[in-house]
Amino acid sequence: MDTSPTPHGPATSSSEPLPRPRFAFDAVTWKEIANLLLNFPMALVGFIYVVTTLTLGAGLSVTVIGLPLLAFGLVGCRLLGKVERRRARALLGLHVDEPRPLRRETLGGFLPWLWATLKDPVAWRHALYLAIRLPWGIVTFTVTLTSLFVLWPVLPFLARGMSAVDRALVRGLLQPSDELERRIAELESDRGVVFDTAAADLRRIERDLHDGAQARLVALAMGLGLAKEKLLEDPEAAAKMVGEAHGEVKVALQELRDLARGIHPAILTDRGLDAALSSVATRCTVPVAVTVDLVARPAEAIEGIAYFTVSELLQNVSKHSRARTASVDVWRSEDRLMIQVRDDGQGGADVSGGSGLAGLAERLDSVDGLFVVASPVGGPTVVTAELPWRDREFRRQGATR
Structure with a gap:
């Protein structure tokens, strides 16, 4: 009778029970x-x-x-x-x-x-x-x-x-290889999310230009053409039309500024997250306390994702929360950029169901981030987001090599 360890498991140590004996020709x-x-x-x-x-x-x-x-x-x-x-x-x-x-x-x-x-x-x-x-x-x-x-x-x-x-x-x-295969599947899924998000953003920009600034500029050109024809016949009517065109120019310029801010705000590039998030907070319908505790700036891509995440969360606060106050906290924890948005509203926010929160979760997941929503009915709502910290100077040096 053979009492050697079974080949289907590791050899036993002195503290483990001996394996069941095997016959030589079993x-x-x-x-x-x-x-x-x-x-x-x-x-x-x-x-x-x-x-x-x-x-x-x-x-x-x-x-x-x-x-x-x-x-x-x-x-x-x-x-x-x-x-x-x-x-x-x-x-x-x-x-x-x-x-x-x-x-x-x-x-x-x-x-x-x-x-x-x-x-x-x-x-x-x-x-x-x-x-x-x-x-x-x-x-x-x-x-x-x-x-x-x-x-x-x-x-x-x-x-x-x-x-x-x-x-x-x-x-x-x-x-x-479980880890490798899982990572490949995640990267393929994340790539699809990035492509879909980029395509949706391009469609949004095209729609905003076509329906907003472009349509307004076409109407402005037509109005100025009519004013030019009336300039000699009816100066008063022409002056009124020029005044209206001036107002249209102001509106078109504001729409273009808003569109540019939606692509990448200049204040974020020039002054960083603290100033950019404070600017976003002023457009919220409820008072928002903003605290940004960062001694350095992350890479531009991570900074942009953080900005648009907070911007969309504050839009949700304005539209759906019925809150009286809200707060935004941003800080660094080791190699992660942490974001937390709170409000004292009615709660009930849910990531599932194809909501805007689900879109945010997918965007953060595409860069190895995390997105957690705690929103019991009756409130408060606490949204926590994590992004990988990627140093700005390191990325810049890597680009010049």
């Missing part, structure tokens, strides 16, 4: 032996497939069929990797999660699918696994087959040792 050992005997034919199939499809695809990449052939070869590598994971579960007792599928965006057309497949890290890891398995498959097949007739007493120990190597290869190349 069911687990026979499964390991079957896996080792299958290594050679499976490795041979995988090696021939990888060498044939990937080499042919790479060699023909200068032609129109090369890259598609390479992409289909990588898809096949994923399928063979799936077969190998199933074999590891069945014969090695190894739990291996399935990797993430290709992004849904790749279903939008052949070219997006082709590009996503060619740069798929999962498929390339599977291809590497299939390519390097052949020498090991020959070794395990030869040793196991020989031991069945010559080295029978030591076969269980050889099987467990070689199976441990098999498990390591499967874990290293066929098991998805």
Whole structure:
């Protein structure tokens, strides 16, 4: 009877109970032996497939069929990797999660699918696994087959040792890296949020220019044209029309200033968050106490996100909160820029449901930020936002290198 530690778990320490004893040739050992005997034919199939499809695809990449052939070869590598994971579960007792599928965006057309497949890290890891398995498959097949007739007493120990190597290869190349795969998925999602936000901002600016300043300037040009025609015939009417046009010019200029402030306010660039947030607070319908405790300025992008976050939160206070007072606090905590907006209104604010708060949460998440809303019915409402602190001087030096 063999009392060595089970290969499915770490070796026990003196403070842990001893593992359940195993017979030398129990069911687990026979499964390991079957896996080792299958290594050679499976490795041979995988090696021939990888060498044939990937080499042919790479060699023909200068032609129109090369890259598609390479992409289909990588898809096949994923399928063979799936077969190998199933074999590891069945014969090695190894739990291996399935990797993430290709992004849904790749279903939008052949070219997006082709590009996503060619740069798929999962498929390339599977291809590497299939390519390097052949020498090991020959070794395990030869040793196991020989031991069945010559080295029978030591076969269980050889099987467990070689199976441990098999498990390591499967874990290293066929098991998805949870943190890496999660980070890739987050970055892909964040990229989509950034693109959608930028597109929405551009549509808003276009709409504001078309419906606001542009329409007003067109009317102004027409009014001045009419005033020019009446200048000799009816000077008084012409003067009145010029006066009206002057008023329209003032309104158009104010709309353009508001639009420019919505893109990036000059006061933020020139004087920083303290002055910019104080300016925003003056436009709120309730008194707002602003406290900014920063000894340095973050990078311009982070500063801009912080400004527009507070600006939108104070707009919500004006429109929905029914508050009497509000406060804005901004400070730095280690490598995070902290923002907290409070009001004593009716509460009930909710991030879900596609509200403006949900949009803010998505924007902050796209730069590794956090957005937390505490707003019980009856109030008060406390919104806390965190942004990564990125030093302004460091970013400037990095840009000049």
